[in-house]
Amino acid sequence: MFIQQVINGLAMGCIYGLVALGFVLIYKATEIINFGQGDLMMIGAFLAFTCVNFLHLPFLLSLLIALVLMGFLGKIIDRFVLRPLVGEPAFAMVMATIAIGILLRSLGGMIWGYDTYKFSAGITDVPVRIGSWAVSSVNLWIMAITVLLIIVLYFFFNKTKAGVSMEAASQNQLAAYLMGIGVKKVFSNIWGISAMVAAVAGILLTPIQFLNYNMGFIGLKAFPAAVLGGFGSIPGAIVGGIIIGISESLAGIYLPRGFKEVFAWVILILVLMIRPEGLFGIHQKKRV
Amino acid sequence: MPMLELRNIEVSYGPVSVAKGISFKIEKGAMVTILGANGAGKTTILRTISGLIEPEKGKVLFEDQEIQGLEPEEIVKRGISQVPEGREVFPDLSVHKNLMMGAFIRRDQKEIGKDIQRIFGYFPVLHQRKDQLAYTLSGGEQQMLVIGRALASRPKLLLLDEPSLGLAPFMVKELFGIIKRINAEDGTTILLVEQNARMALSIAQHGYILEVGRIVMDDTTERLRENEDVQEFYLGMREEGVRGARRWKKKKQWR
Numbered sequence: 001m002f003i004q005q006v007i008n009g010l011a012m013g014c015i016y017g018l019v020a021l022g023f024v025l026i027y028k029a030t031e032i033i034n035f036g037q038g039d040l041m042m043i044g045a046f047l048a049f050t051c052v053n054f055l056h057l058p059f060l061l062s063l064l065i066a067l068v069l070m071g072f073l074g075k076i077i078d079r080f081v082l083r084p085l086v087g088e089p090a091f092a093m094v095m096a097t098i099a100i101g102i103l104l105r106s107l108g109g110m111i112w113g114y115d116t117y118k119f120s121a122g123i124t125d126v127p128v129r130i131g132s133w134a135v136s137s138v139n140l141w142i143m144a145i146t147v148l149l150i151i152v153l154y155f156f157f158n159k160t161k162a163g164v165s166m167e168a169a170s171q172n173q174l175a176a177y178l179m180g181i182g183v184k185k186v187f188s189n190i191w192g193i194s195a196m197v198a199a200v201a202g203i204l205l206t207p208i209q210f211l212n213y214n215m216g217f218i219g220l221k222a223f224p225a226a227v228l229g230g231f232g233s234i235p236g237a238i239v240g241g242i243i244i245g246i247s248e249s250l251a252g253i254y255l256p257r258g259f260k261e262v263f264a265w266v267i268l269i270l271v272l273m274i275r276p277e278g279l280f281g282i283h284q285k286k287r288v
Numbered sequence: 289m290p291m292l293e294l295r296n297i298e299v300s301y302g303p304v305s306v307a308k309g310i311s312f313k314i315e316k317g318a319m320v321t322i323l324g325a326n327g328a329g330k331t332t333i334l335r336t337i338s339g340l341i342e343p344e345k346g347k348v349l350f351e352d353q354e355i356q357g358l359e360p361e362e363i364v365k366r367g368i369s370q371v372p373e374g375r376e377v378f379p380d381l382s383v384h385k386n387l388m389m390g391a392f393i394r395r396d397q398k399e400i401g402k403d404i405q406r407i408f409g410y411f412p413v414l415h416q417r418k419d420q421l422a423y424t425l426s427g428g429e430q431q432m433l434v435i436g437r438a439l440a441s442r443p444k445l446l447l448l449d450e451p452s453l454g455l456a457p458f459m460v461k462e463l464f465g466i467i468k469r470i471n472a473e474d475g476t477t478i479l480l481v482e483q484n485a486r487m488a489l490s491i492a493q494h495g496y497i498l499e500v501g502r503i504v505m506d507d508t509t510e511r512l513r514e515n516e517d518v519q520e521f522y523l524g525m526r527e528e529g530v531r532g533a534r535r536w537k538k539k540k541q542w543r
Binding site: 164165168171174178180181182256 | 369
């Protein structure tokens with residue numbers, strides 16, 4: 001029972017972690033907190049769902065289409081909503097991203113209706129035996145794909161010129177300008193990547209939760225995950241997500257009813273009180 | 289034809305006018321210095337040249353083409369590289385990656401490798417520390433790193449903004465020695481903005497003196513060093529009067 005719950009929590013935590021990763025990527029580069037991340041996740045999942053169920057495309061092709069479209073959506077949001085706001089106070093940006101979230105949610109409702117759908121994302125749920133425990137194959141898929149995605153992102157941000165230049169631009173914008181790195185292009189690409197990560201999270205979520213225009217609210221729980229990891233740290237986002245996922249799942253069985261829903265927020269408040277810089281807090285940036 | 293020419297550049301930040309019609313020239317292969325106190329507008333001039341600021345009036349000509357108002361990336365591609373004030377490294381990238389980012393606009397992988405070796409030749413300490421993250425370096429090493437990084441784009445014109453700021457005296461001496469070599473050995477044209485007037489006047493060939501947004505003197509550094517006002521106000525030499533007291537009421541001649 002305990003192990004079961006830990007594994008369920010781990011899988012859910014991976015999804016929180018992926019949504020948190022989307023927050024962190026955008027925050028690191030642009031210092032904007034994107035409150036629409038959860039709704040991007042919903043749109044991504046619905047796009048894949050539409051391709052599979054209405055257009056009858058094979059799952060992998062649908063995934064690819066959803067990712068490409070989401071990449072564009074991210075870039076469009078950056079170009080038409082956030083770039084015009086450059087230089088405005090931070091709260092203007094925050095309001096804008098909240099507005100994007102609400103807008104996407106309503107759009108989702110208008111296009112796909114307000115019903116809940118079942119979409120198993122090409123993953124069939126079969127119990128897998130590992131030693132003496134039975135584990136749901138869905139959970140294994142979620143973990144495997146999360147690990148794969150992190151490896152891909154790690155490789156991209158550390159080994160490719162485009163990725164390193166994005167990393168550089170997030171670390172020091174002035175210096176990036178002076179190196180000839182197109183900072184606007186970097187922001188646009190970051191939004192694209194972040195929206196794609198959100199889509200992956202959304203698609204992975206569908207086998208364990210129903211598809212609904214409201215599913216973006218999961219994104220709010222990714223927020224404590226990002227804070228716990230130390231806003232601005234990529235491994236921190238994933239670790240934070242996993243901790244939130246597991247503790248939430250355990251709270252669900254060992255604590256009275258209702259604790260499961262609020263546990264992430266309890267952790268958020270504790271982190272802010274005890275260690276506000278998070279687990280992977282950022283060091284002193286510059287010597288003077 | 290000068291390599292870089294500024295014609296009547298005017299810049300203001302809101303209502304505050306910082307550059308009030310600045311004109312000067314730099315010949316190819318030269319090392320020119322701009323001296324001035326805090327707030328004289330030195331950094332503003334460099335930022336205008338490298339495209340971070342758009343001037344309200346005036347022209348910046350580089351190799352006979354107007355470059356004012358272009359995006360910074362376009363200006364880097366044309367061969368101007370700025371070392372900003374205050375050691376703006378990429379803190380969480382390794383020294384080697386910082387240098388690679390300096391070569392971001394270039395495509396010739398082989399030549400980049402050679403240039404990085406050449407940069408390690410100038411700054412051997414960077415070679416020793418090439419896998420360390422930049423924020424772990426000392427101040428002097430970070431300054432070497434940003435200069436090396438600027439060289440990695442293989443610039444025709446290198447703009448240096450206060451490279452000696454906050455460095456230990458022996459480090460300043462070493463750094464200026466290397467700057468001199470970069471100018472002499474590679475033939476890179478250098479525009480050096482400094483508060484350390486003594487050092488700057490000893491390595492540059494030509495100097496401009498900037499006071500509150502205007503160029504007030506323009507001469508070879510040899511003659512600037514001889515100038516009474518420069519000696520008193522920039523080199524801090526005292527002239528003893530007949531009564532052995534400093535002439536507190538002395539006015540600068542250019543006022």
